[in-house]
């Protein structure tokens with residue numbers, strides 16, 4: 001296996017007196033798709049945001065391609081190859097698809113903007129049809145595609161996705177995951193946070209299970225898919 | 239709503255009658271106590287006839303309106319209201335704005351205007367331009383960055399008192415203070431901004447409101463330094479050191495003698511007008527450039543979704559602070575012009591009503607729209623001046639305008655329209 005692109009070492013994160021992450025250690029290798037599954041409130045979004053330094057880790061270390069980024073500014077992190085699509089999509093409602101994509105270039109500047117926009121339209125043909133439509137008037141699935149595409153506009157080496165399936169119809173979730181698979185096959189390293197464990201595990205090379213701010217279990221996607229505990233807790237016992 | 243309207247073809251008298259009765263009842267509740275009861279010493283008289291007239295008028299009016307909205311023209315008008323719709327109107331990137339004709343026309347008018355204007359008209363227009371500056375500044379803060387600042391007048395006061403105090407204690411003139419006041423106001427914006435900008439919406443509004451009042455109260459009560467409610471004098475501008483008064487101080491040569499002209503008190507205002515106009519043009523240009531630069535985009539992004547901005551690593555505090563500071567410095571400039579134009583400043587010019595007026599300009603102009611703000615500034619400041627005899631009803635006029643706006647143009651007089659962003663030339667089809 002290749003070297004880890006991202007490594008978390010014993011990360012502790014607090015919201016005031018409440019400890020949201022407890023000694024979380026994990027790693028993501030270059031080119032891998034890794035997912036983090038867990039119930040609502042387990043601390044998944046917190047983990048993703050603390051990679052961006054919001055909130056800051058109280059102790060522990062975040063290494064990105066060998067560099068310690070634990071104390072780096074969010075801007076530094078965003079402009080050095082980590083992008084995220086936040087929970088709940090968060091597209092800019094009053095802006096068009098094209099303008100949303102342009103916003104995605106803020107971390108790196110718009111040198112490659114038109115070229116990258118073309119790539120996004122190839123990856124998400126739906127967005128091309130809607131390029132001058134305002135984001136708020138689009139369906140949830142389209143907004144999710146836009147949020148992912150916007151994140152990709154900063155040419156990330158590592159893409160962080162927070163619950164891309166949230167609130168979407170099953171058929172739309174399928175489409176989104178098909179696109180993610182395509183993206184992964186093109187060599188993108190993806191770290192996926194999901195409650196939809198079934199889809200996430202099928203897509204992932206490896207996965208972590210988080211309970212109450214701690215990593216409880218880890219293994220390949222296949223291993224966890226057939227694991228009794230995981231099936232009972234996160235896959236509705238199917 | 240429009241679906242329900244279009245479903246009913248022809249006139250629905252029953253519906254109109256119901257609407258009429260409801261309006262009548264509401265009018266009775268509202269006007270009954272206000273109009274129907276007149277205090278007379280320690281007793282009061284009931285005046286049912288006056289109430290009856292008012293309620294009658296409301297009911298007739300509502301009935302006519304109701305019938306009108308069921309007619310073809312009325313239907314079309316209603317649809318017009320609805321299509322005011324929400325959001326920013328995005329233009330095609332290659333859209334040629336009508337502004338390319340309007341702006342040169344306005345500049346020509348502005349140059350020709352003083353030739354025909356008398357002193358009174360000149361002062362009214364100067365006041366209008368001062369409010370244009372204020373509107374443009376607050377527009378950055380509220381319209382673009384989405385930060386509700388209710389104490390904006392504080393920065394205006396800092397500019398105005400900057401000139402008066404600088405003159406009194408340091409002997410500084412208009413030209414020295416102009417940039418300094420912009421800096422001082424920007425600094426004040428920064429100082430206020432740092433603690434405040436981590437707050438959101440309502441909290442920000444209340445803290446800025448408090449800040450505005452604090453500045454006014456300090457000016458009002460620090461008698462030994464600011465002269466308190468009596469105010470203090472502010473100097474007139476000079477033209478390369480030449481003064482515009484009848485006689486120059488300290489034995490200097492006044493403007494009119496230097497150029498061998500007859501003394502004309504209007505020249506001072508003409509000069510203020512010209513300088514102010516150039517400053518407004520400069521601010522307009524800077525703002526135009528900024529909205530197309532990354533920082534302008536960041537302001538709008540922040541207004542639309544703060545969390546999304548943070549997920550892109552944008553430093554939201556810095557972005558907000560830049561908007562706040564820039565807005566404040568514009569108000570500082572406006573303050574200097576106001577002080578020199580009045581020749582005098584006192585705290586009563588910087589009450590909350592001023593903040594509300596400037597906010598009204600921004601809202602009326604359409605949040606974020608430059609042209610709208612310019613028009614609204616003139617409508618709200620020049621119109622009350624020209625309608626002097628109605629000046630008591632100024633606030634009523636604002637109220638009516640606001641209500642009409644909310645019905646007719648909920649997104650402002652001129653909708654924000656942004657020319658769609660296109661990436662640089664390349665492979666785009």
Ligand SMILES: Nc1ncnc2c1ncn2[C@@H]1O[C@H](COP(=O)(O)OP(=O)(O)O)[C@@H](O)[C@H]1O
Nearest residue numbers: 015018020038039040041042043044045046047
């Ligand atoms: N901004 C915040 N302030 C305080 N507590 C928070 C904040 N965000 C999340 N939490 C708490 O941290 C815990 C983890 O939340 P989160 O990371 O959002 O979980 P998940 O994404 O797995 O649903 C929850 O108990 C939540 O209430």
Ligand SMILES: [Mg+2]
Nearest residue numbers: 044045046087
């Ligand atoms: Mg979450």
